[in-house]
Amino acid sequence: MGSFKLGGMTFGSLFKKPETVLYPFETKPAPAGLKGHVENEVSQCILCGICQKSCPADAIVVEKKERTWSIDPFRCVQCGTCVRLCPKKCLTMEPSYTPIATTKTCRVLQVPDPKAGVTES
Amino acid sequence: MSKATIIPFGPQHPVLPEPLHLDLVVQDETVVDCIPQIGFVHRGLEKLVETRDYNQFIYIAERICGICAMGHSLGYAETVESLMGVEVPKRAEYLRVIWHELSRVHSHLLWLGLAADAFGFESMFMHCWRLRERVLDLFEKTTGGRVILSVVKVGGVVRDIDATQMAEIVSVLDGLKDEYTQIMNTLLTDTSVKNRTVGVGYLSAEDATALSMVGPFARASNLAYDVRSFGRGAYGDLSEFAPITDTAGDCFARVKVRCLEVLQSIEIIKELAAKMPAGDIAVDVKGAPADGAQASNVLEQPRGECYYYARGNGSKNLERMRMRTPTSQNLAGMTVALKGCDLADVNMIILTIDPCISCTER
């Protein structure tokens, strides 16, 4: 019977380290380069809008007038196109996933105006 | 003989995670005819090509099927590349094939687990999915995604696999091969498996040819048709490639062909990993497909040949994108294989065809 032939492997598994982890008390470490969520280093962003145009999921909205860059993490499909095409390389793909939420909200980032910064200082 | 009765099967059925509905015409315990019906998960993905440009559509193509995600993005990218006359770097071709063959390994292991579960072979189901997990971990490390990989783009790939990662892939596959061979030998020599599959759901080579069956389903009926043997892309550099076939044409033959294909894919990956050329992984693609330009392409998915057709209209959006997936071909053969079988064998026959309904309906 096949089940007995496979028995050796199954029996051996009793003495091996489990293949699974005890989620949620333990989690697997995220490998480098895992596609979790998109981050923007806003001080570098020039609000060019390339990320918005290239996004297949329409997740990013760039408002030049208000100087905001916003992303809807629940629309984003983690394809990485925006990260690849950003001319200032200010977008990065971070390994941590977007936390669960009860409402879908956009993350709006205020992009500092470099010129305003100069006059202020 | 008693009067014919119609028994509905699916769209929700314990053995089949896919929404396929069959009207089984049954006389006594024998299925005399079967009328398949699909249309439960149609998402209109082909139409979306009008709203997304050809670079963005790749992420939609990928979502046609969760298991063949890599295959669909590859098939779509190749079609657009031939539409625009783009030459892909050799290294990108190798990387694409390595990921594609890895997804074949994971697809066949997933199927094998489900099939074992349907036999009532619970422990084998666990072992198959445990091994499949290692392939998914490889995907996670090399592409950043486990199921939806998003690594293919028009003109190449977006990520490279360095030498360390490549060595890891080979060593993981070596370990997997050892354990997999034990599982496979158990399955193929087990009497209870044979009792349920040998001689069940027969499809002759003539029927398979006449109905244009594809993939392991056709190869189990001794039809040596495999798109990989055309030798396109990195497949052309393999020292040898012969489609795995079987003459029996029954459920057992289909199980066997798929089982052996896992080992074949592992060998392909190892050979390509050893031969990996250096160089770029992508070329820049500018412009848009010309108005009226047409291209078609075929690709061997885990379930069989998938056909792609694209037509440009001079803009960044394609005019038309069409995919004919392996299961939409194989459903015709399935109805033939089901005729004359026992009612209790219906689920086994459907499973050995490995239908993917979400692919079929797109």
Ligand code: SF4
């Ligand atoms: S592409 Fe980069 S620089 Fe341009 S708006 Fe987006 S994040 Fe800012």
Ligand code: SF4
């Ligand atoms: S990763 Fe893809 S889907 Fe997400 S914001 Fe960037 S381009 Fe859009």
